[in-house]
Amino acid sequence: xxxxxxxxxxxxxxxxxxxxxxxxxxxxxxxxxxxxxxxxxxxxxxxxxxxxxxxxxxxxxxxxxxxxxxxxxxxxxxxxxxxxxxxxxxxxxxxxxxxxxxxxxxxxxxxxxxxxxxxxxxxxxxxxxxxxxxxxxxxxxxxxxxxxxxxxxxxxxxxxxxxxxxxxxxxxxxxxxxxxxxxxxxxxxxxxxxxxxxxxxxxxxxxxxxxxxxxxxxxxxxxxxxxxxxxxxxxxxxxxxxxxxxxxxxxxxxxxxxxxxxxxxxxxxxxxxxxxxxxxxxxxxxxxxxxxxxxxxxxxxxxxxxxxxxxxxxxxxxxxxxxxxxxxxxxxxxxxxxxxxxxxxxxxxxxxxxxxxxxxxxxxxxxxxxx
Amino acid sequence: xxxxxxxxxxxxxxxxxxxxxxxxxxxxxxxxxxxxxxxxxxxxxxxxxxxxxxxxxxxxxxxxxxxxxxxxxxxxxxxxxxxxxxxxxxxxxxxxxxxxxxxxxxxxxxxxxxxxxxxxxxxxxxxxxxxxxxxxxxxxxxxxxxxxxxxxxxxxxxxxxxxxxxxxxxxxxxxxxxxxxxxxxxxxxxxxxxxxxxxxxxxxxxxxxxxxxxxxxxxxxxxxxxxxxxxxxxxxxxxxxxxxxxxxxxxxxxxxxxxxxxxxxxxxxxxxxxxxxxxxxxxxxxxxxxxxxxxxxxxxxxxxxxxxxxxxxxxxxxxxxxxxxxxxxxxxxxxxxxxxxxxxxxxxxxxxxxxxxxxxxxxxxxxxxxxxxxxxxxxxxxxxxxxxxxxxxxxxx
Numbered sequence: 088x089x090x091x092x093x094x095x096x097x098x099x100x101x102x103x104x105x106x107x108x109x110x111x112x113x114x115x116x117x118x119x120x121x122x123x124x125x126x127x128x129x130x131x132x133x134x135x136x137x138x139x140x141x142x143x144x145x146x147x148x149x150x151x152x153x154x155x156x157x158x159x160x161x162x163x164x165x166x167x168x169x170x171x172x173x174x175x176x177x178x179x180x181x182x183x184x185x186x187x188x189x190x191x192x193x194x195x196x197x198x199x200x201x202x203x204x205x206x207x208x209x210x211x212x213x214x215x216x217x218x219x220x221x222x223x224x225x226x227x228x229x230x231x232x233x234x235x236x237x238x239x240x241x242x243x244x245x246x247x248x249x250x251x252x253x254x255x256x257x258x259x260x261x262x263x264x265x266x267x268x269x270x271x272x273x274x275x276x277x278x279x280x281x282x283x284x285x286x287x288x289x290x291x292x293x294x295x296x297x298x299x300x301x302x303x304x305x306x307x308x309x310x311x312x313x314x315x316x317x318x319x320x321x322x323x324x325x326x327x328x329x330x331x332x333x334x335x336x337x338x339x340x341x342x343x344x345x346x347x348x349x350x351x352x353x354x355x356x357x358x359x360x361x362x363x364x365x366x367x368x369x370x371x372x373x374x375x376x377x378x379x380x381x382x383x384x385x386x387x388x389x390x391x392x393x394x395x396x397x398x399x400x401x402x403x404x405x406x407x408x409x410x411x412x413x414x415x416x417x418x419x420x421x422x423x424x425x426x427x428x429x430x431x432x433x434x435x436x437x438x439x440x441x442x443x444x445x446x447x448x449x450x451x452x453x454x455x456x457x458x
Numbered sequence: 459x460x461x462x463x464x465x466x467x468x469x470x471x472x473x474x475x476x477x478x479x480x481x482x483x484x485x486x487x488x489x490x491x492x493x494x495x496x497x498x499x500x501x502x503x504x505x506x507x508x509x510x511x512x513x514x515x516x517x518x519x520x521x522x523x524x525x526x527x528x529x530x531x532x533x534x535x536x537x538x539x540x541x542x543x544x545x546x547x548x549x550x551x552x553x554x555x556x557x558x559x560x561x562x563x564x565x566x567x568x569x570x571x572x573x574x575x576x577x578x579x580x581x582x583x584x585x586x587x588x589x590x591x592x593x594x595x596x597x598x599x600x601x602x603x604x605x606x607x608x609x610x611x612x613x614x615x616x617x618x619x620x621x622x623x624x625x626x627x628x629x630x631x632x633x634x635x636x637x638x639x640x641x642x643x644x645x646x647x648x649x650x651x652x653x654x655x656x657x658x659x660x661x662x663x664x665x666x667x668x669x670x671x672x673x674x675x676x677x678x679x680x681x682x683x684x685x686x687x688x689x690x691x692x693x694x695x696x697x698x699x700x701x702x703x704x705x706x707x708x709x710x711x712x713x714x715x716x717x718x719x720x721x722x723x724x725x726x727x728x729x730x731x732x733x734x735x736x737x738x739x740x741x742x743x744x745x746x747x748x749x750x751x752x753x754x755x756x757x758x759x760x761x762x763x764x765x766x767x768x769x770x771x772x773x774x775x776x777x778x779x780x781x782x783x784x785x786x787x788x789x790x791x792x793x794x795x796x797x798x799x800x801x802x803x804x805x806x807x808x809x810x811x812x813x814x815x816x817x818x819x820x821x822x823x824x825x826x827x828x829x830x831x832x833x834x835x836x837x838x839x840x841x842x843x844x845x846x847x848x849x850x851x852x853x854x855x
Contacts, residue, residue, distance in 0.1 A: 097746035098750065341839070351839060356838075357836075358829075360838065368743060369766070376742045394735050447731070450730075450731050455715055455734065457724060
């Protein structure tokens with residue numbers, strides 16, 4: 088087993104704090120929880136403008152793209168801050184599908200044209216894989232034929248909002264990576280009711296759809312990189328979800344009175360919140376370590392990502408559970424935003440591999456074989 | 459390292475070279491070498507000049523330790539004098555007089571003075587401030603009477619940090635004073651306290667008319683609680699300090715898994731990976747805490763690390779027993795041994811399992827630590843304290 092090398096910086100820089108402030112301000116002004124809840128109903132509020140502001144005005148769609156390719160030339164440390172804020176606001180913006188999954192796949196594949204349009208925010212992308220795909224376990228359900236791509240991919244995140252799909256497809260000599268325009272003929276996107284409608288999924292059907300092959304011969308590596316980066320950054324979102332849950336719960340139990348005293352003065356609740364705080368703090372360290380190791384190109388990144396996913400996803404769910412239990416009845420209402428966070432937390436736990444997938448992967452990485 | 463820090467690093471290198479040139483690290487008597495190291499300001503670099511340090515950031519200590527270790531120099535016995543290094547020294551340097559620093563820090567560092575902690579009592583555990591050991595002024599001395607308990611290493615200690623009641627007529631926190639007590643005083647009696655592991659790492663200490671000079675009083679009369687709190691925060695950080703990856707309890711289990719394929723099964727494997735992940739995350743959390751505290755004093759956040767450590771140690775040592783199956787039915791040694799150091803991961807799985815039960819009790823129970831986090835970190839309302847304003851002598855006991 089290899090020991091981690093280099094010194095990880097587990098704190099936030101002033102620049103990162105400033106970035107956090109601007110993202111938090113945008114969501115506070117434009118993504119109020121009661122507006123977000125409308126995504127579950129027929130008369131939906133439209134958040135396209137929020138995404139456009141985030142992507143273009145704040146210039147965050149190209150965070151992970153080098154400046155030479157039209158991006159901001161930042162890295163996962165900064166992108167993680169954005170994801171933390173997306174989690175904290177359960178913001179319905181396709182940052183993960185477009186600016187992370189599709190972008191990193193194209194970047195690693197060596198594609199530049201679509202990448203530029205994603206980086207500048209003029210187009211929104213989606214990686215055509217089921218959101219639940221575990222790391223290293225991808226099998227193509229789309230194949231490359233003589234007259235285009237054919238096949239079906241279920242549960243694709245960000246498909247509804249995508250202008251362009253990045254599609255891993257089985258070619259005659261192995262996996263290939265293609266781009267497909269949303270406007271292409273014989274492409275059908277069918278939205279499905281999602282547990283988390285703030286990150287809606289859709290099924291995507293291809294029937295001889297024209298496409299452009301964009302990989303440089305190693306589409307497998309591009310997919311692995313996108314999944315790895317996605318795992319690293321999803322942990323940051325889970326941290327943000329957990330932070331909202333504990334902070335909101337703390338404010339509530341200090342205010343809510345029963346038996347003539349604040350319910351937060353009861354030791355049964357104080358101890359649960361102390362334990363939860365420890366978990367959320369720990370998730371913060373795990374998520375930050377993953378973001379920092381990835382940003383530094385540290386060889387420990389796969390271990391850091393697997394640890395972060397195995398740990399942070401459960402913490403987000405636990406924080407949402409505690410948020411609901413310690414609020415009591417009010418948290419079961421549609422009106423109170425706790426449910427938005429539970430739905431995001433549980434969906435995030437299944438996204439990019441459930442915790443047991445990451446533990447199994449980790450076992451291989453640290454030489455603790457199952458049998 | 460920043461530009462400003464380079465001159466410090468160079469200066470330390472030069473001092474290390476000078477020390478090694480004057481004292482052959484491989485031939486010098488360890489105590490003599492450590493004394494010279496102390497005098498050179500290389501013992502605790504963050505301490506003031508003349509008191510074992512140079513007043514530079516603590517982060518430079520590692521550089522000094524590494525250079526001296528590479529030269530084969532004797533290192534201070536931190537393991538056998540954990541109370542001295544982790545608690546007494548930081549407290550002496552924080553509140554001691556110049557004279558006290560001069561008198562006590564050097565022998566502590568060289569190992570001449572091993573310390574133990576005379577805090578807990580049969581009637582004052584979690585409620586430490588209720589302690590009943592009395593210190594009564596007699597000229598230039600204090601006469602101390604009482605009983606202390608859970609005193610690790612008292613049988614090897616030359617000195618003790620002691621908290622005693624000097625004023626029973628004020629509320630409990632206000633009547634305490636902190637002393638450095640000489641364990642060779644004829645009134646000090648140390649009796650082994652046998653534990654569930656069979657050994658006696660702890661002791662009961664009976665204090666009968668023990669004479670403590672007022673010159674050994676640390677901090678003002680009545681300030682003992684404040685001084686003790688500084689020390690306890692240090693203890694919690696010391697106990698909660700993270701190890702390298704797979705350090706501590708998880709390393710034992712991981713090694714067993716790798717070396718004994720016969721132990722492996724799918725259900726147990728997922729359990730193993732769960733505790734591996736939690737151990738790694740605890741390590742990272744400790745590392746991040748250290749980065750956050752790098753400049754300042756340890757605060758209540760240290761309590762969180764100790765809480766995590768205790769929970770994990772118990773979970774993993776229990777898991778380890780199940781993993782070993784039949785071998786878990788056996789035990790290595792029930793005799794009343796008196797170890798000279800605390801070793802949570804030493805000996806066999808059975809010992810580790812039993813010893814870990816103390817981790818959530820010693821140095822602040824996990825319940826008290828949860829209160830500390832809830833109140834001081836999360837700002838939740840404090841527990842009701844019915845005894846807060848009542849003179850200690852009037853409390854029900």
